[in-house]
Amino acid sequence: MIYFDNSATTRPYKEVVETFQEVTTNYFGNPSSIHSLGQQAEKLIQKSRQIVADILNVRDEEVFFTSGGTEGNNIAIKGCALQYKSRGNHIITSKTEHASVIETCKQLENFGFDVTYLDVNNEGQVSIEDLKNSIKDSTILVSLMHVNNEVGTVQPIMEIGNYLNQFPKIIFHVDNVQGIGKVPLNLRKANIDLCTLSGHKFHGIKGSGVLFVKNGIKLEPLITGGMQEGKIRSGTENVAGIVSLAKALRVSNEKYTLHVEQLQEMKNELVKYLSSCEDVIINTPIMNSAPHIINFSLPGIKPEAFVHELGKNKVYVSTRSACSSKKADVSHVLSSMGFDKTISGSSIRISLSYGNSYEEIIKFKEIFNNSLKQFKQLMR
Ligand SMILES: Cc1ncc(COP(=O)(O)O)c(C=O)c1O
Structure with a gap:
């Protein structure tokens, strides 16, 4: 073959599958339970959060686990739109985003949000000039992908982030589902506020993902309930998925270097x-x-x-x-x-x-x- x-999608690494099996078999406690089985599971989540944070060069409290890229993009975009709607209703994205961004933006248009879909050139890149010209007083969010999933175009995220830095009220979301482990991106240097990752794209298990949320950014939760994951995403955590995602990210990072x-x-x-x-x-x-x-x-x-x-x-x-x-x-x-x-x-x-x-x-x-x-x- x-x-x-x-x-x-990628084939999960052998060690990732082993980790998944070990955790799902032996650490099945609910991380919210106060007994030792629950605490062990909770510890594993925190350890995984630290591993992911170290690899992304961010703080552990800025790492939130999700079910994957589609959910991460939805939480980031809708959560931001709902949270900051009193500031403005304008969102900027591009015409070549993944469906989980475009369809989310279209849905928000039905709820009264105003969305600009930036054109791209014949190589698939947005122009910073176009972005500059699209910004309005009502702009609350810019959502762009790092690496395009169909053609592989890399967007100038660093330049865009540096430019957006002068607008403290505009949140910058980056869909880095295709770039992670393949094209380096320094979240801090690029002034990124929100960043989406998906475990199964880097040899993790399907149904696992990460949303980076910079300290100070608030998101209106889309799923309410037991307030897990900093209230951003309620629901009993996928412990084995989370631990194996951290493993997959570590291995992918090593593979990138080598x-x-x-x-x-x-x-x-x-x-x-x-x-x-x-x-x-x-x-x-x-x-x-x-x-x-x-x-x-x-x-x-x-x-x-x-x-x-x-x-x-x-x-x-x-x-x-x-x-x-x-x-x-x-x-x-x-x-x-x-x-x-x-x-x-x-x-x-x-x-x-x-x-x-x-x-x-x-x-x-x-x-x-x-x-x-x-x-x-x-x-x-
Ligand atoms: C750029 C990009 N964003 C988001 C997603 C959605 O990720 P998931 O399959 O984890 O929902 C994909 C999946 O192909 C993607 O390529």
Whole structure:
């Protein structure tokens, strides 16, 4: 099997699964219970919070555990909008955000919020000038992603954060679900107030995530109840998910230090190969893109059919993002980047992880070549 769909989800690391099993079996107490089993579970959560905080270079009381990226983005955006609505009702985001941001903003529009969706250039980046021109007295939130999940474009988060620093009333939220462990981001230096992570994107277990909330920022909770996680997210904690997320983040961080160059080289090799295929158009920008995502189009070929063809050979890739890949329309990311329907309706995404190898790249080329040849013959 060649698994090149790591932006959809990753295979949990072996040690992460072991940790999950150990915690869920032996530390099953409810962290809110006052007996020793509950206290042990609570201690594990606090230890995990400290590990995550140390890796992110933030304080432990700024780390909140969630169920993943969609929930983190919802809590950040709606929680901020509801909390600060007396200050203003304007939100700025971009046209190429993940559905969990765009749909959340659309929902807020139905409740009377005013949302600006920034354009992107042909490489998928927002312009700081556009952002500057969009700011109003009523702006309360800017929500932008660090790494785009479809094409891998890296947004200039540091510059944006530094610019926004002069507006103390504007909260800066960053969706870093695709960037963590792949593209460094210093939350403090970039003046980020809220940052979303998702465990299953860095070899953790599905149903685990982190929302960083800078000290002093308040969020109206969306889920009320037992006031767990600083009242931001009530509900009995997913202890095993939390502990295994901390483990996954630690391992991913180590892999980044040791193997990010290798990851970039594998991507370069794939880009070089795909560029040499006459039917392929590369959509991922060469500069300012993450080391693990390659998006390309096969004009005239139905991408779903081609993904299935590769799947028959146990090569797993995506058409666009996992949550929109079953919808038949064109990619909103590629359309926003200015690509026409032939390109934006025929895109395929390869997303690598530190677990992939050169041998897989070589094998992939062979399978891709044969599959493409067969496809073209069928189309004649
Ligand atoms: C950029 C981005 N944000 C948010 C999410 C949602 O994360 P989750 O699957 O944990 O809900 C994803 C998932 O693909 C993503 O790529």
